Amino acid sequence: EQRGVDELRKYYEVYETIGSGGFAKVKLGRHILTGEKVAIKIMNKKDLGEDLPRVKVEIEAMKNLSHQHVCRLYQVIETSTHIFMVLEYCPGGELFDYIVAKDRLSEEETRVFFRQIASAMAYVHSQGYAHRDLKPENLLIDENRNLKLIDFGLCAKPKGGLSYELMTCCGSPAYAAPELIQGKAYIGSEADVWSMGVLLFALLCGYLPFDDENCMALYRKIARGRYDNPRWLSPGSVLLLNQMLQVDPKRRLSVRQLLDHPWVMKDYNSPVEWYSRQPLGHIDEDCITEMAVNMKRSRESTTALVKEVCEIYTYHISLFLLKRLASPSEEKRSTAERGRGTQHCRDRRA
Numbered sequence: 526e527q528r529g530v531d532e533l534r535k536y537y538e539v540y541e542t543i544g545s546g547g548f549a550k551v552k553l554g555r556h557i558l559t560g561e562k563v564a565i566k567i568m569n570k571k572d573l574g575e576d577l578p579r580v581k582v583e584i585e586a587m588k589n590l591s592h593q594h595v596c597r598l599y600q601v602i603e604t605s606t607h608i609f610m611v612l613e614y615c616p617g618g619e620l621f622d623y624i625v626a627k628d629r630l631s632e633e634e635t636r637v638f639f640r641q642i643a644s645a646m647a648y649v650h651s652q653g654y655a656h657r658d659l660k661p662e663n664l665l666i667d668e669n670r671n672l673k674l675i676d677f678g679l680c681a682k683p684k685g686g687l688s689y690e691l692m693t694c695c696g697s698p699a700y701a702a703p704e705l706i707q708g709k710a711y712i713g714s715e716a717d718v719w720s721m722g723v724l725l726f727a728l729l730c731g732y733l734p735f736d737d738e739n740c741m742a743l744y745r746k747i748a749r750g751r752y753d754n755p756r757w758l759s760p761g762s763v764l765l766l767n768q769m770l771q772v773d774p775k776r777r778l779s780v781r782q783l784l785d786h787p788w789v790m791k792d793y794n795s796p797v798e799w800y801s802r803q804p805l806g807h808i809d810e811d812c813i814t815e816m817a818v819n820m821k822r823s824r825e826s827t828t829a830l831v832k833e834v835c836e837i838y839t840y841h842i843s844l845f846l847l848k849r850l851a852s853p854s855e856e857k858r859s860t861a862e863r864g865r866g867t868q869h870c871r872d873r874r875a
């Protein structure tokens with residue numbers, strides 16, 4: 526038990542618990558070398574039981590996803606007893622709590638968030654994944670009030686691509702598409718669009734379009750697809766919701782059609798940018814130049830060094846490290862600390 530945490534404490538200070546869910550808890554942490562705050566998702570393998578595959582699914586997915594509106598997975602530390610996922614820290618907490626605190630959001634504020642959700646989903650789908658558990662609890666607010674998508678434990682990456690049908694019924698009932706809860710074969714990306722429609726309704730209204738304490742009654746409401754539009758919704762909002770909450774998935778808007786939908790474009794007059802701003806394996810030329818100057822090395826040898834360091838660390842950690850190495854304040858850091866840094870690399874290689 527303790528050995529697992531010791532491994533983690535080599536690289537991170539671990540502070541209080543900021544979230545606890547079924548089989549995991551999330552603690553605030555700080556990367557010792559870089560001082561960056563992180564969120565550490567801690568799972569005890571014994572408690573995971575049959576949920577262990579879900580964790581592996583989430584780790585595999587997040588390793589392949591790098592996008593400005595998807596929560597970053599920096600590092601995974603696995604010991605005999607624990608799995609630690611070191612993730613991006615979002616000081617704004619869950620979008621769910623934000624909506625509850627404000628009762629409901631204005632159309633303008635909803636549009637800002639909805640464009641970010643569409644950006645994240647277009648990217649996730651472009652990588653062949655369906656999230657399948659989209660809800661305000663799974664969208665975090667970062668320090669710049671940007672949304673970050675989390676909880677990929679239920680996501681799917683069909684072998685044959687996203688047009689392949691899925692069978693497993695999962696996710697939170699209130700956000701689940703009719704075809705999904707009726708146990709029919711469904712397309713993951715189409716079910717995600719339905720969930721985005723429920724999410725859009727929750728943002729604009731502050732409550733759910735389909736709700737009932739009784740699970741079967743809830744299922745009937747979703748399968749019927751009838752809901753009331755409150756009087757404060759604009760005609761544009763009513764229309765978009767109607768196009769997303771279509772019971773027949775073939776009549777439902779696609780994520781691509783959302784990106785330049787009139788409601789989404791209002792006030793922006795430009796489609797949603799969904800390309801990743803930090804594609805995986807991207808080496809920043811400016812960073813290389815700055816480093817080469819600071820370390821009095823050629824650009825070629827500096828690039829070779831960066832590729833070497835990136836092999837040892839996950840891409841994001843090395844980004845932190847390289848910025849610290851490149852920045853002039855580096856000169857002031859004690860040699861001991863710098864030595865520890867190098868030592869750190871050797872440990873990782875060992």
Ligand SMILES: Cn1cc(Br)cc1C(=O)Nc1[nH]nc2c1CN(C(=O)N[C@H](CN1CCCC1)c1ccccc1)C21CC1
Pocket residue numbers: 543544545546547548549550551564565566596612613614615616617618619662663665675676
């Ligand atoms: C609640 N809160 C308040 C402040 Br201020 C910051 C936070 C906060 O949680 N920030 C935060 N940053 N990064 C993360 C988090 C939470 N977080 C999460 O992954 N949070 C999820 C939240 N899920 C939504 C539905 C069920 C659980 C979680 C998953 C398993 C156990 C506990 C929490 C990460 C690691 C990605």
